[in-house]
Amino acid sequence: MTHRNWLTRHFRNNNIIYILLLLLTPKGLFAQTDPVFKPIAPDIIKLSSKVLDEDRKIYIYVPPADTLMPGKRYPVLYVLDGDNHFSMLAEYCRYLSRWDVNVTPEMIIVGIPNTNRTRDLTPTHSVVDYYGKPDTSSKSWLKPSGGGNNFLKFISSELIPYVDAHYKTEPFRIFAGHSFGGITTINCLLTQPDTFGAYIAISPSFWWDKEYLLNLADKKLKTNPVINKMIFYSDANEGGSDKSTFHVNLLKFDSLITQSKITGLDHKYVYYPEEIHMTEPVKGYYDALRFIYKQWDLPDMDPKLLNASVVKQHYQQLSARYGYAIIPTELNISNTAMYLMTQPGALDNAISLFEINAENYPASSTAFSQLGDAYLKKGNRSKAITYYKKALALNPGLQSIKAKLTSASEKR
Amino acid sequence: MTHRNWLTRHFRNNNIIYILLLLLTPKGLFAQTDPVFKPIAPDIIKLSSKVLDEDRKIYIYVPPADTLMPGKRYPVLYVLDGDNHFSMLAEYCRYLSRWDVNVTPEMIIVGIPNTNRTRDLTPTHSVVDYYGKPDTSSKSWLKPSGGGNNFLKFISSELIPYVDAHYKTEPFRIFAGHSFGGITTINCLLTQPDTFGAYIAISPSFWWDKEYLLNLADKKLKTNPVINKMIFYSDANEGGSDKSTFHVNLLKFDSLITQSKITGLDHKYVYYPEEIHMTEPVKGYYDALRFIYKQWDLPDMDPKLLNASVVKQHYQQLSARYGYAIIPTELNISNTAMYLMTQPGALDNAISLFEINAENYPASSTAFSQLGDAYLKKGNRSKAITYYKKALALNPGLQSIKAKLTSASEKR
Numbered sequence: 001m002t003h004r005n006w007l008t009r010h011f012r013n014n015n016i017i018y019i020l021l022l023l024l025t026p027k028g029l030f031a032q033t034d035p036v037f038k039p040i041a042p043d044i045i046k047l048s049s050k051v052l053d054e055d056r057k058i059y060i061y062v063p064p065a066d067t068l069m070p071g072k073r074y075p076v077l078y079v080l081d082g083d084n085h086f087s088m089l090a091e092y093c094r095y096l097s098r099w100d101v102n103v104t105p106e107m108i109i110v111g112i113p114n115t116n117r118t119r120d121l122t123p124t125h126s127v128v129d130y131y132g133k134p135d136t137s138s139k140s141w142l143k144p145s146g147g148g149n150n151f152l153k154f155i156s157s158e159l160i161p162y163v164d165a166h167y168k169t170e171p172f173r174i175f176a177g178h179s180f181g182g183i184t185t186i187n188c189l190l191t192q193p194d195t196f197g198a199y200i201a202i203s204p205s206f207w208w209d210k211e212y213l214l215n216l217a218d219k220k221l222k223t224n225p226v227i228n229k230m231i232f233y234s235d236a237n238e239g240g241s242d243k244s245t246f247h248v249n250l251l252k253f254d255s256l257i258t259q260s261k262i263t264g265l266d267h268k269y270v271y272y273p274e275e276i277h278m279t280e281p282v283k284g285y286y287d288a289l290r291f292i293y294k295q296w297d298l299p300d301m302d303p304k305l306l307n308a309s310v311v312k313q314h315y316q317q318l319s320a321r322y323g324y325a326i327i328p329t330e331l332n333i334s335n336t337a338m339y340l341m342t343q344p345g346a347l348d349n350a351i352s353l354f355e356i357n358a359e360n361y362p363a364s365s366t367a368f369s370q371l372g373d374a375y376l377k378k379g380n381r382s383k384a385i386t387y388y389k390k391a392l393a394l395n396p397g398l399q400s401i402k403a404k405l406t407s408a409s410e411k412r
Numbered sequence: 413m414t415h416r417n418w419l420t421r422h423f424r425n426n427n428i429i430y431i432l433l434l435l436l437t438p439k440g441l442f443a444q445t446d447p448v449f450k451p452i453a454p455d456i457i458k459l460s461s462k463v464l465d466e467d468r469k470i471y472i473y474v475p476p477a478d479t480l481m482p483g484k485r486y487p488v489l490y491v492l493d494g495d496n497h498f499s500m501l502a503e504y505c506r507y508l509s510r511w512d513v514n515v516t517p518e519m520i521i522v523g524i525p526n527t528n529r530t531r532d533l534t535p536t537h538s539v540v541d542y543y544g545k546p547d548t549s550s551k552s553w554l555k556p557s558g559g560g561n562n563f564l565k566f567i568s569s570e571l572i573p574y575v576d577a578h579y580k581t582e583p584f585r586i587f588a589g590h591s592f593g594g595i596t597t598i599n600c601l602l603t604q605p606d607t608f609g610a611y612i613a614i615s616p617s618f619w620w621d622k623e624y625l626l627n628l629a630d631k632k633l634k635t636n637p638v639i640n641k642m643i644f645y646s647d648a649n650e651g652g653s654d655k656s657t658f659h660v661n662l663l664k665f666d667s668l669i670t671q672s673k674i675t676g677l678d679h680k681y682v683y684y685p686e687e688i689h690m691t692e693p694v695k696g697y698y699d700a701l702r703f704i705y706k707q708w709d710l711p712d713m714d715p716k717l718l719n720a721s722v723v724k725q726h727y728q729q730l731s732a733r734y735g736y737a738i739i740p741t742e743l744n745i746s747n748t749a750m751y752l753m754t755q756p757g758a759l760d761n762a763i764s765l766f767e768i769n770a771e772n773y774p775a776s777s778t779a780f781s782q783l784g785d786a787y788l789k790k791g792n793r794s795k796a797i798t799y800y801k802k803a804l805a806l807n808p809g810l811q812s813i814k815a816k817l818t819s820a821s822e823k824r
Contacts, residue, residue, distance in 0.1 A: 037471050037498070037523075039451040059449050086449070091503045092694070101690040111449075274702075278513040282504070282698055290691075 038064075040090045042111070047162055051154040052120075058082075058159065059111035061090040062167060063097070068330055068361050075172040075322065076108045076163060078155070078196070080121065080181035085281050086111025089176065092286055096293075099331045104293040107174075108167055112159070116144055121180035123148035123187045123216075126209035130245070152188050156195045172322040174292060176200040178281050182233070183213050186253075189231060190220050197323060198230040198292045202284040203238065203277060206249035214252055221260035228264035231257075232288035236272040236280035247271065298336060303343035306336070308352035330361045334370055341374060350374050358387075365395035369404065376408055384408050450476075452502045454523070459574055463566040464532075470494075470571065471523035473502040474579060475509070480742055480773050487584040487734065488520045488575060490567070490608070492533065492593035497693050498523025501588065504698055508705075511743045516705040519586075520579055524571070528556055533592035535560035535599045535628075538621035542657070564600050568607045584734040586704060588612040590693050594645070595625050598665075601643060602632050609735060610642040610704045614696040615650065615689060618661035626664055633672035640676035643669075644700035648684040648692035659683065710748060715755035718748070720764035742773045746782055753786060762786050770799075777807035781816065788820055796820050 042059040049056050059082055066072045079089050089109055096104040114120065118141060125146030128134050135142055163169060175196040177185040182204025189199045190213070206214050235250040254269045268291045272280050298306070298314055311333070318326045333353050340350035351374045357367040372387035388405040392398065454471040461468050471494055478484045491501050502521045509518040526532065530553055537558030540546050547554055575581060587608040589597040594616025601611045602625070618626050647662040666681045680703045684692050710718070710726055723745070730738045745765050752762035763786045769779040784799035800817040804810065 037454060037456055037525075039453050039499070041451050042449060044449055087451070088503055088507060091500055095500060095694065096691070098690075103688075103691055113449075276515075278510075279508070279515055279702075282507065283695070286694055290686075 040087055040094065042086070042090065042109070047159065049154050049158050051150060051158055054115060056115065056154075056159075057113055059086050059109075059113070060163065060167065061086075061093075061109040061111075063094070063106035063108070068364055069327075071168070073168040073170045073324075074106055074108045075170045075174070075324075076110060076167075077174040077176060078110045078112065078159075080112055080175075080177040080184055081117075081179075082111030082113040085176075085178065085285065086113075088282065089285055092289060096289060099329065099335070102297050102332055104289055104296055105326070108163070108169060110159070110163055112155075116147075117180060118142065119144035119147040120151040121148060121177070121184045122146055122208055123183060124209045124212050126212075128209065130205075130207055148184055148187055149191070151184070152192060152195070155188075156192060160195070170322075170324045172197045172324060174198045174200065176202075176285065176288070177204075178202040178284075179205050179277065180208075183208055186213055186217070186231075186233075189227070189229065190216055193227055193229055196229070199232070200285065200288040200292075201231070201233040202281050202288075203235045203246055203250075204233065204253075205246075206253065207245050211249065211252075214249060214256070217253060217256050221256055221262060224261040224263070226263040230266040230292050232268050232270075232284075232291050234270040234272060234280065234284045234287070236275040236277060236284075238277050246277075298332075303340050303346035303349065305349075306340060306346070306353075307349040308356055311336075311353060311356060327360050328356070330357050330364060330367060333357050333360075334366070337370070337374070341377060347374065347378055351378065363394060365391040365398060365401065367391075368394065369401050372404065372408070376404075381408055452499055452506065454498070454502065454521070459571065461566050461570050463562060463570055466527060468527065468566075468571075469525055471498050471521075471525070472575065472579065473498075473505075473521040473523075475506070475518035475520070480776055481739075483580070485580040485582045485736075486518055486520045487582045487586070487736075488522060488579075489586040489588060490522045490524065490571075492524055492587075492589040492596055493529075493591075494523030494525040497588075497590065497697065498525075500694065501697055504701060508701060511741065511747070514709050514744055516701055516708055517738070520575070520581060522571070522575055524567075528559075529592060530554065531556040531559040532563040533560060533589070533596045534558055534620060535595060536621045536624050538624075540621065542617075542619055560596055560599055561603070563596070564604060564607070567600075568604060572607070582734075582736045584609045584736060586610045586612065588614075588697065588700070589616075590614040590696075591617050591689065592620075595620055598625055598629070598643075598645075601639070601641065602628055605639055605641055608641070611644070612697065612700040612704075613643070613645040614693050614700075615647045615658055615662075616645065616665075617658075618665065619657050623661065623664075626661060626668070629665060629668050633668055633674060636673040636675070638675040642678040642704050644680050644682075644696075644703050646682040646684060646692065646696045646699070648687040648689060648696075650689050658689075710744075715752050715758035715761065717761075718752060718758070718765075719761040720768055723748075723765060723768060739772050740768070742769050742776060742779060745769050745772075746778070749782070749786070753789060759786065759790055763790065775806060777803040777810060777813065779803075780806065781813050784816065784820070788816075793820055 040061055042061040045058050045060060047056045047058050063074060077089060077093065079086055086109065093104060093107045093109055095101060097106040122145040127136055127140055127142040129142065173196045175185045175188055177200065182201035183206065185199045185201045186204050188195055233250065233253065235246045238244045238246040250269065257265065257267050270284065270287055272283055275283060296318070298311065315326050315328055333356055337350040337353035340346040340353065351371070354367065354371040354374050357364065358371055361367045368387045368391035372384040372391060375387060376384035385405065385408050388401055388408060392401045392405060395401065452473055454473040457470050457472060459468045459470050475486060489501060489505065491498055498521065505516060505519045505521055507513060508516040534557040539548055539552055539554040541554065585608045587597045587600055589612065594613035595618065597611045597613045598616050600607055645662065645665065647658045650656050650658040662681065669677065669679050682696065682699055684695055687695060708730065710723065727738050727740055745768055749762040749765035752758040752765065766779065766783040766786050769776065770783055773779045780799045780803035784796040784803060787799060788796035797817065797820050800813055800820060804813045804817060807813070
């Protein structure tokens with residue numbers, strides 16, 4: 001039984017909840033939960049763009065405030081076709097970053113709804129449609145095409161600076177798009193790769209303008225570039241057979257990626273034969289998030305080996321991968337440490353983990369109270385009393401800690 | 413190119429939007445879209461349960477009103493652990509029932525948050541935990557277990573009647589649960605199968621009480637029962653290897669299902685080796701919805717064969733499968749018919765589909781206007797004029813129809 005599965009299983013069975021209620025709240029055991037539904041309620045802002053010469057509506061979802069870390073900052077996911085997939089991605093990120101799921105960090109999600117989709121999400125001007133037919137009529141839906149590079153300029157020179165100025169952001173950004181949105185994210189990776197740290201392209205419309213973007217990729221990737229980025233791309237059953245234009249083009253792109261001598265590009269390709277063009281984002285965006293955050297949680301390992309230096313190394317590796325200092329949440333470390341306390345020969349490891357929390361969250365009475373519990377279990381009453389006193393100083397009214405302190409002192 | 417993919421691809425490329433704007437709105441082409449974000453905002457009601465002797469909070473998501481069909485009724489999905497998975501399922505159903513996705517119907521989603529999870533979601537009283545260890549202490553989290561059958565009584569005798577009395581429901585209901593919620597849905601299928609039409613069990617905790625539920629399933633299924641229901645069940649990487657208790661138990665359950673002589677049970681089992689216990693619901697609930705509604709959309713077929721009788725037969729089959737009269741949405745039929753109008757030899761089929769809309773939506777000026785368009789294309793001006801007049805009578809102010817009527821009359 002690995003610690004990850006232990007935690008989730010026991011959470012499901014209320015055991016961890018029991019422990020947490022006991023330790024964290026004065027209400028004690030069997031308190032009735034009183035859940036309140038919280039909708040995804042983004043800020044909806046209007047951004048006046050000089051680059052696009054129009055006002056743009058933008059949706060911005062921000063995770064709930066962290067009382068223990070009021071200055072907490074978040075990575076940011078930007079999603080195109082915001083009217084289609086913003087709320088799904090916000091829901092995914094909210095769920096996957098829950099303490100009892102913990103496979104991604106909490107994120108700010110920025111949704112960009114369309115005004116003129118054909119204009120903004122095509123890299124070149126072309127009036128040739130999917131079937132190869134030109135439509136030169138004055139009413140052609142293809143007529144406004146070709147504003148893609150200008151749209152990327154809007155994103156990098158106006159939208160990202162706005163979000164960074166008004167929200168608590170970390171420098172790691174993800175760019176997600178589907179169909180025309182998919183060629184937009186890939187165009188960004190090829191022409192201004194440093195705008196984002198990770199790119200998602202769900203069924204990119206490579207057919208656009210005689211495979212313009214495949215040709216561009218070929219040209220750019222031939223030069224053996226260094227691209228320290230991540231990219232996830234996919235396609236689905238979009239032509240009734242494996243011979244569809246989408247699938248053939250995605251296979252071409254995948255072989256460009258895998259056969260070129262690119263340094264540093266972490267990539268994943270998934271083909272979804274059971275999905276259609278419009279259902280593919282449900283699975284694709286989820287798998288993309290799991291790929292980008294593939295080692296987010298602590299590794300499953302022997303409790304005797306899971307000590308503070310392993311934990312610190314893990315978060316150093318995450319910090320290197322995502323380019324900013326990543327500090328584990330208090331709850332994740334304390335859950336892991338509480339599990340270690342139940343395992344033979346792992347008490348010192350538990351203590352070393354509680355110490356990480358005390359270091360990262362010096363204002364948390366819980367962190368010191370738990371450290372006291374662990375030292376008490378180890379038989380070191382004087383240290384336990386020291387930490388209980390510290391916990392009480394941080395939260396003087398807490399009866400549960402007073403009781404622990406009294407009890408530990410009496411036993412002396 | 414199948415019609416499904418044609419529609420979705422062209423939607424993505426604004427072509428269908430172009431057609432729709434032209435036909436449906438007076439604004440004409442290239443109208444700027446003005447999307448407004450709509451959060452999942454459920455009713456939150458308090459239900460005083462006599463069966464449970466407590467007040468229960470219930471979340472109820474209702475699809476937006478259909479102006480063309482104000483009395484429209486919906487199937488209902490009930491999800492356990494409402495605090496965990498209600499908003500995800502509501503998001504899925506909202507997205508998957510969009511006109512441009514259309515792989516499920518719109519649904520009412522009822523989320524049931526927990527008060528005492530161990531009490532409500534276990535079929536028997538037991539104080540033996542996952543590892544087989546009994547915990548007889550007065551504080552044991554297992555102590556309240558065994559209220560599962562009473563909880564099912566609450567659902568069937570209080571909750572469902574409440575929802576049916578206060579919301580526009582169809583008689584088709586889905587019951588969805590994860591972990592302890594999974595054994596609850598399977599217990600319901602085995603003991604009161606007619607409560608729901610479809611059951612979802614994501615990693616059901618079959619380990620409960622010495623595999624009580626597997627034994628019950630064995631007993632019930634031995635009798636060669638008739639169960640005209642659907643069931644989806646799954647498990648994930650929940651023990652570090654394929655030898656996990658969850659996986660072994662799910663394989664046992666699956667062989668009970670597949671090897672028993674059950675009549676009428678439509679079942680699907682999926683194993684997710686790359687998911688953990690708490691991420692599995694993201695994929696499992698989605699795949700379950702796709703399974704339950706596996707043939708919801710019209711079949712992909714040769715335009716020359718896709719006529720009204722095929723469409724009517726399709727909806728008769730759906731009505732038989734789900735147990736209530738299912739009428740296609742106007743938009744789905746008109747999109748399909750507009751596609752047929754572009755295909756050689758399929759104009760009469762298009763007309764026959766527009767006639768379905770005129771029959772189902774007699775108050776829709778669009779339905780008659782489109783029928784007029786199709787007859788005009790066929791060269792039957794007198795019928796076109798008749799239908800344009802009917803459309804105009806239903807919506808006297810609509811300039812676009814006036815213009816069509818004038819134009820058709822002049823050409824005569």
